[in-house]
Amino acid sequence: MKVEVCRVSETSVIIYFGHSIDLQLIERIAAFSQMVQERYQGKIYEVVPSYTTLLIEYHPLKVDVQELTKWCQRQADKIANSDILSSKSKIVTFPVYYHPEVAPDLQDLAEEKQLSVEQVIQLHSQREYTVCAIGFAPGFAFLGKVDAQIATPRHAKPRLKVAKGSVGIADQQTAIYPQETPGGWKIIGNCPVELFNINSEPMMPFEVGDKVRFEPISREKFLDLGGVV
Known part of the structure; x- marks a missing residue:
C-alpha cells in the first residue's frame, strides 16, 4: 500500500x-x-x-x-503495510428504540426489502460497526457497514427536520443524528443518548476507529432515558 x-x-x-x-x-x-x-x-x-x-x-x-x-x-x-495495529479502539453500545412512532422509514424499508420490521431491527442491531469518520455535524459519526440486506439509498428529497437521536441508514452506512438537522437518511429508530456536549471531556463518546453496537430497547426504557416520542 x-x-x-x-x-x-x-x-x-x-x-x-x-x-x-x-x-x-x-x-x-x-x-x-x-x-x-x-x-x-x-x-x-x-x-x-x-x-x-x-x-x-x-x-x-x-x-x-x-x-x-x-x-x-x-x-x-x-x-x-503492517498486520499489527496499535489502535486503542473501544466498543460503545447505544440503546435504540426501533418503532414507527420515532422511525418514519422503518416500515417502508421493511416492505421495500421484503423483510419484517423485526428482521430489519435484528439485521441492524446484531452487527458491530466501525466509526469511519466524524463530520456533517458535531458528534455525527459515519458507521460502516450495514448488512447488505438493509442497505438503502438516501431520500431523493431530504427532510427539513430530522429529530435529534434519529438512527438512519444511507447506502452502506448508518449513523445517529446528534441534534435536530435537515437530512436525507432513512430513519429506522431513535437513540436517547447525548452524542455531543462541548462541556464534557471527551465531548463525544467515540473516536474514528472505535466500534459501535446498537441495543434494542422498549418504549418504557426509551422514555426513562430521556427519549422523546
Whole structure:
C-alpha cells in the first residue's frame, strides 16, 4: 500500500492512505492518528481522520515541517503495510428504540426489502460497526457497514427536520443524528443518548476507529432515558 504525505498549507499536512473505503484502512488511520498525537503532543492543534486520509494541523513555531513530513512518511508506510495495529479502539453500545412512532422509514424499508420490521431491527442491531469518520455535524459519526440486506439509498428529497437521536441508514452506512438537522437518511429508530456536549471531556463518546453496537430497547426504557416520542 503506497502512502503519500503532502503539505497543504503553512500549518497543515495531509496523508493519503488509499483511495477507497475499507474498514481495515480506517483502523490503520485511527492507529496512526494516535501515534502522531503522542509523538507531537502539545505541538499540533488538531488531527482529523477520514475514510482514506489524515489531516494534521500543527503549530508552525513548534514543528519542523520537513521533520514532520519525513516522520509521517516513515511511520505511515510501516503501519499501512503492517498486520499489527496499535489502535486503542473501544466498543460503545447505544440503546435504540426501533418503532414507527420515532422511525418514519422503518416500515417502508421493511416492505421495500421484503423483510419484517423485526428482521430489519435484528439485521441492524446484531452487527458491530466501525466509526469511519466524524463530520456533517458535531458528534455525527459515519458507521460502516450495514448488512447488505438493509442497505438503502438516501431520500431523493431530504427532510427539513430530522429529530435529534434519529438512527438512519444511507447506502452502506448508518449513523445517529446528534441534534435536530435537515437530512436525507432513512430513519429506522431513535437513540436517547447525548452524542455531543462541548462541556464534557471527551465531548463525544467515540473516536474514528472505535466500534459501535446498537441495543434494542422498549418504549418504557426509551422514555426513562430521556427519549422523546
